[in-house]
Amino acid sequence: MPLIIEKTLKGQRALVTGGSSGIGAAVARALAEAGTRVAINYLSDAEDAQKLVDEIQAGGGEAFAVQADVSREEEVKLMFELAIKRWGSLDILIANAGIQLDSAFTEMTLAQWDKVLAVNLTGQFLCAREAVKEFLRRGLIPELSSAMGKIICMSSVHDIIPWAGHVNYAASKGAVLMFMKSLAQEVAHQRIRVNAISPGAIRTPINRSAWETPEAERELLKLIPYERIGEPMDIGHAAVWLASDASDYVIGTTLYVDGGMTLYPGFREGG
Numbered sequence: 560m561p562l563i564i565e566k567t568l569k570g571q572r573a574l575v576t577g578g579s580s581g582i583g584a585a586v587a588r589a590l591a592e593a594g595t596r597v598a599i600n601y602l603s604d605a606e607d608a609q610k611l612v613d614e615i616q617a618g619g620g621e622a623f624a625v626q627a628d629v630s631r632e633e634e635v636k637l638m639f640e641l642a643i644k645r646w647g648s649l650d651i652l653i654a655n656a657g658i659q660l661d662s663a664f665t666e667m668t669l670a671q672w673d674k675v676l677a678v679n680l681t682g683q684f685l686c687a688r689e690a691v692k693e694f695l696r697r698g699l700i701p702e703l704s705s706a707m708g709k710i711i712c713m714s715s716v717h718d719i720i721p722w723a724g725h726v727n728y729a730a731s732k733g734a735v736l737m738f739m740k741s742l743a744q745e746v747a748h749q750r751i752r753v754n755a756i757s758p759g760a761i762r763t764p765i766n767r768s769a770w771e772t773p774e775a776e777r778e779l780l781k782l783i784p785y786e787r788i789g790e791p792m793d794i795g796h797a798a799v800w801l802a803s804d805a806s807d808y809v810i811g812t813t814l815y816v817d818g819g820m821t822l823y824p825g826f827r828e829g830g
């Protein structure tokens with residue numbers, strides 16, 4: 560008997576925001592591998608997005624690239640219109656796009672604060688709103704999935720671990736936690752599942768400085784009980800499970816995929 564994961568993702572249609580690099584690209588690859596058609600949203604790197612589309616298509620999957628700034632309402636609406644026109648509907652949203660603009664608190668500009676909140680929080684709101692509207696318009700397709708639609712918010716361990724020097728980022732991810740839970744509570748009765756993944760330290764462009772030299776990597780590993788830096792596909796695998804009917808009873812939950820980073824590693828020997 561096939562695993563429920565394989566059975567239920569086949570033929571579904573996903574949109575991955577910020578899908579041309581890092582975690583988003585791995586999630587797009589993993590979903591495509593599981594049989595999902597994938598719309599890959601990108602902000603400016605059209606070439607990388609197209610490369611990923613070509614790679615997925617070469618592997619027998621279906622994908623296309625779509626440009627949009629997730630913090631701009633009209634662009635988000637247009638992106639959903641395009642994807643829905645192409646495939647008839649959408650079943651999965653991976654609200655993954657995110658940025659860091661780091662600064663000591665007293666030097667943080669309003670522009671840095673606003674931008675991070677606009678992409679990391681407002682972007683999730685704008686995309687999730689379009690997704691929920693589409694799920695409700697289309698209704699349940701039982702042969703495709705037990706749920707009318709699935710939303711996965713890409714959060715961070717910094718939705719619960721405070722992060723000095725990154726107050727805007729941690730505030731945005733803390734807000735994503737309650738955004739996700741409140742939305743999950745609001746739409747669960749309509750058979751829409753909203754959950755989050757909170758990655759720990761994953762080897763991607765967003766945190767290059769934290770792992771690119773041996774010294775930086777050694778320091779980072781002190782924070783990770785499992786003693787390895789995460790790879791983007793660690794999140795890809797988690798997203799496939801969370802988007803599939805294998806997790807059908809999982810609602811409003813944050814899955815920490817972090818090698819134990821949220822376990823207060825300093826307390827293993829101290830405390």
Ligand code: NAD
Pocket residue numbers: 576577578579580581582583600601602603627628629630655656657658678682713714715716757758759760761762763764765766
């Ligand atoms: P990344 O920089 O490779 O990915 C971020 C993506 O978002 C990029 O493709 C970027 O172009 C896109 N993006 C930025 N602004 C956008 C906008 N306005 N509209 C559309 N797309 C936009 O880094 P990543 O690590 O893959 O990050 C993906 C997500 O994972 C982010 O939400 C990030 O906060 C989260 N995360 C990453 C880590 C990590 O260790 N890498 C840890 C926790 C959480």
